[in-house]
Amino acid sequence: MSKVLVLYYSSYGHIAKMADAVAEGARAGGAEVDVRRVRETAPEEVARSAGFVVADHHPLLTDPNELTNYDAVIVGTGTRYGRMSSQMAAFWDTTGGVWSRGLVGKIGGAFTSTATQHGGQETTLFSIITNLLHHGMTIVGLDYAYEGHTGLDEVNGSTPYGASTIAGGDGSRQPTEIELGGARHQGKRIAELAGKVFG
Template sequence: MTRILVLYYSMYGHVELMARAVMEGAKEVDGVEAVIKRVPETIPEEQARAIGVKLDQSALIMENVEELADYDGIIFGTPTRFGNMTAQMRNFLDQTGKLWTRGGLIGKVSSVFTSSATQHGGQESTILSFHNTLLHHGMILVGLPYSCALQMRTDEITGGSPYGASTITGGDGMRMPSANELDMARFQGRHVAEIAKRQSGG
């Protein structure tokens, strides 16, 4: 059985919805088990509640970075923060030094999806800069190929690029992922799962 982990951080629920779509796509592949988890919140609870952070997400929190080595493929989701991943995701990944030392993630399949407030708010740079960490771990990078023609749409505002699925939240954060964006997320999950299955001999 090929094991896929969808690991994300979501402050207001946009990436959470994308993560669930990614997991749905991965589960469509026979012989694949897909699990969804999230990284720990680093904002103190009282402050988080005051700014409207969505704390009641159903995905379990991954407390131990060593668990990453248990999966054949990992699909990471993070909102954009000034063209980079969130501090919460960065904090989690910065704890993977022992995994790096022993090469625990070498050869595993990886992929990234994201969100930003605006169409040009750093979606691509967030994914590309995320790749640096994955390459240091020796992971295999998978994006969103143009066989996913959904990213070619020009009749509506939509995220998505060859680097990965994405969504646009709007300046006030009120826009949730569109059907097209969620379909791209499903495609990415399915695509990564298929590659991880071949890579793991499944």
């Protein structure tokens, strides 16, 4: 059985919900799954005044060496000006020691959330994927076998580079079933591939 890590940062709970859906899909794909979050780096007064919601139902991952315990790592974070959040970037900035030993050949994927339909989903996904590629990981996106890509009945965050959701400018829009379904689909695909590669 392969081991999959879903690693995320969530300011308002949207990414935490997507992380749970990714994990659900990965378990359906036959993997043993851990869901962990990275630490909050914003000052407490900033987080409080911005109304951050701490998704503390998953434990923190603070030691980057733990990444080597997994066959696949699926990374999720909201977008900040079209790139990954500083909280997630700060975590990856600590992975130099892991990089020197390598996560080469492990499976990677990315998922995100933005405020608006064109708020930077794809550039944020690429900013995550770039880190994973530098670690030598093989990337799996959200393939077009997922039917949610093709529907036009409602706005959704589907992109072939990874699952995503649209939160709305005030954060009131929650992930839809199409978006959660994409997260499950991607998680399952990654787990299935990890199972084939690592048995």
